Amino acid sequence: MDGQVSEAALQARGKVNLPERRRSPLFILARRLLLALGILVGTVALVYLDREGYRDGNDPTNTISLIDAIYYTTVTLSTTGYGDIAPVSDGARLVNAFVITPARIGFLVLLIGTTLEVLASQGRELVRISRWRKNMGHHVVVVGYGTKGRSAVQTLIGNGYDVESIVVVDPSSTALAEAHADGLAVVTGDATRREVLRRAGVATADQVIITTDRDDSNVLATLTVRQLSPDAWIVASVREQENAPLMRQSGADSVITSSDAVGRLLGLSTVSPMLGTVMEDLLSYGEGLEVAERELLVSEVGKQPQSLPDQVISVVRDEKVYRYFDPVVALLARGDKLIVVRPAKELPWAPRPGTHNEEFATDED
Numbered sequence: 085m086d087g088q089v090s091e092a093a094l095q096a097r098g099k100v101n102l103p104e105r106r107r108s109p110l111f112i113l114a115r116r117l118l119l120a121l122g123i124l125v126g127t128v129a130l131v132y133l134d135r136e137g138y139r140d141g142n143d144p145t146n147t148i149s150l151i152d153a154i155y156y157t158t159v160t161l162s163t164t165g166y167g168d169i170a171p172v173s174d175g176a177r178l179v180n181a182f183v184i185t186p187a188r189i190g191f192l193v194l195l196i197g198t199t200l201e202v203l204a205s206q207g208r209e210l211v212r213i214s215r216w217r218k219n220m221g222h223h224v225v226v227v228g229y230g231t232k233g234r235s236a237v238q239t240l241i242g243n244g245y246d247v248e249s250i251v252v253v254d255p256s257s258t259a260l261a262e263a264h265a266d267g268l269a270v271v272t273g274d275a276t277r278r279e280v281l282r283r284a285g286v287a288t289a290d291q292v293i294i295t296t297d298r299d300d301s302n303v304l305a306t307l308t309v310r311q312l313s314p315d316a317w318i319v320a321s322v323r324e325q326e327n328a329p330l331m332r333q334s335g336a337d338s339v340i341t342s343s344d345a346v347g348r349l350l351g352l353s354t355v356s357p358m359l360g361t362v363m364e365d366l367l368s369y370g371e372g373l374e375v376a377e378r379e380l381l382v383s384e385v386g387k388q389p390q391s392l393p394d395q396v397i398s399v400v401r402d403e404k405v406y407r408y409f410d411p412v413v414a415l416l417a418r419g420d421k422l423i424v425v426r427p428a429k430e431l432p433w434a435p436r437p438g439t440h441n442e443e444f445a446t447d448e449d
Contacts (some may be wrong), residue, residue, distance in 0.1 A: 137176030225248040227275040229259035261373040276304040294320040299327045308320040310335030374428040379444040398423035418445045
């Protein structure tokens, strides 16, 4: 019940969780307890081996047993010190002064340090979150860290996005663990709640990717994001094509229908297996071919799209997409952007334009 309440509370508040950079608290606590136990056992051994140098005021025989050694060690290390057992020989007193006293200090530091470590870690976490919030801006928010969300993040990182500029919003503890393993900051909570999205910094985000497992949740999240950030570019996924118009009406700039896309790939792979393989290659990042958008170079102004070394398939001009054979883009102009098919990795025989300090042909030139 406590776990359910805690998870519901997290969803309501939208807790920020940054990826952990240290060892787990359980490991640290276990190590501290083992060290404390080692000090305790070592001190018991010292006292018992030198038991002739100790006297028990409550025992007429003045004999020190193993139980007496354990008792003396625990009350000494805890600084209780009842005084009924005391060192009387010079050797025992020297051991107490130069061995047991430092061990007592170390023992207390370990016990107190565990509490201080918890408090300090909480303080450090608050400082990290505060610093993260100050540096956050022009980032990407990914709502939903399932298969589609992870693939989207991998594509972003593969295309040059800094992992620290990506924030995941998801209510699942599984997603939290997976996102942290990938080095991502996570806001744990329901993305249909305004407070959760505020904690993710949606108001200052450049792009928002919405890809939960439910179309209704995607629509509500899109509406909320658009209210908080009128200018953010929203890319949303829907499972069913019939929900795509509703998603656009909710404020999504781009809508991807997952079921239709998968269906088309299945159909292509059936009708033409090789064509299906090529399409899968284009959609998969890192190997073979890739579809990418790049800036136009100064040296390419005035040329035809077909004459460029890259395989140009579309030209973006004035925020509209034209096919490479469209008469409107027969000659490339400043400010154009190119949608190209190219090798996923630059090859000696296929250099990648725009990555060798070339001058871009932007509108400001």
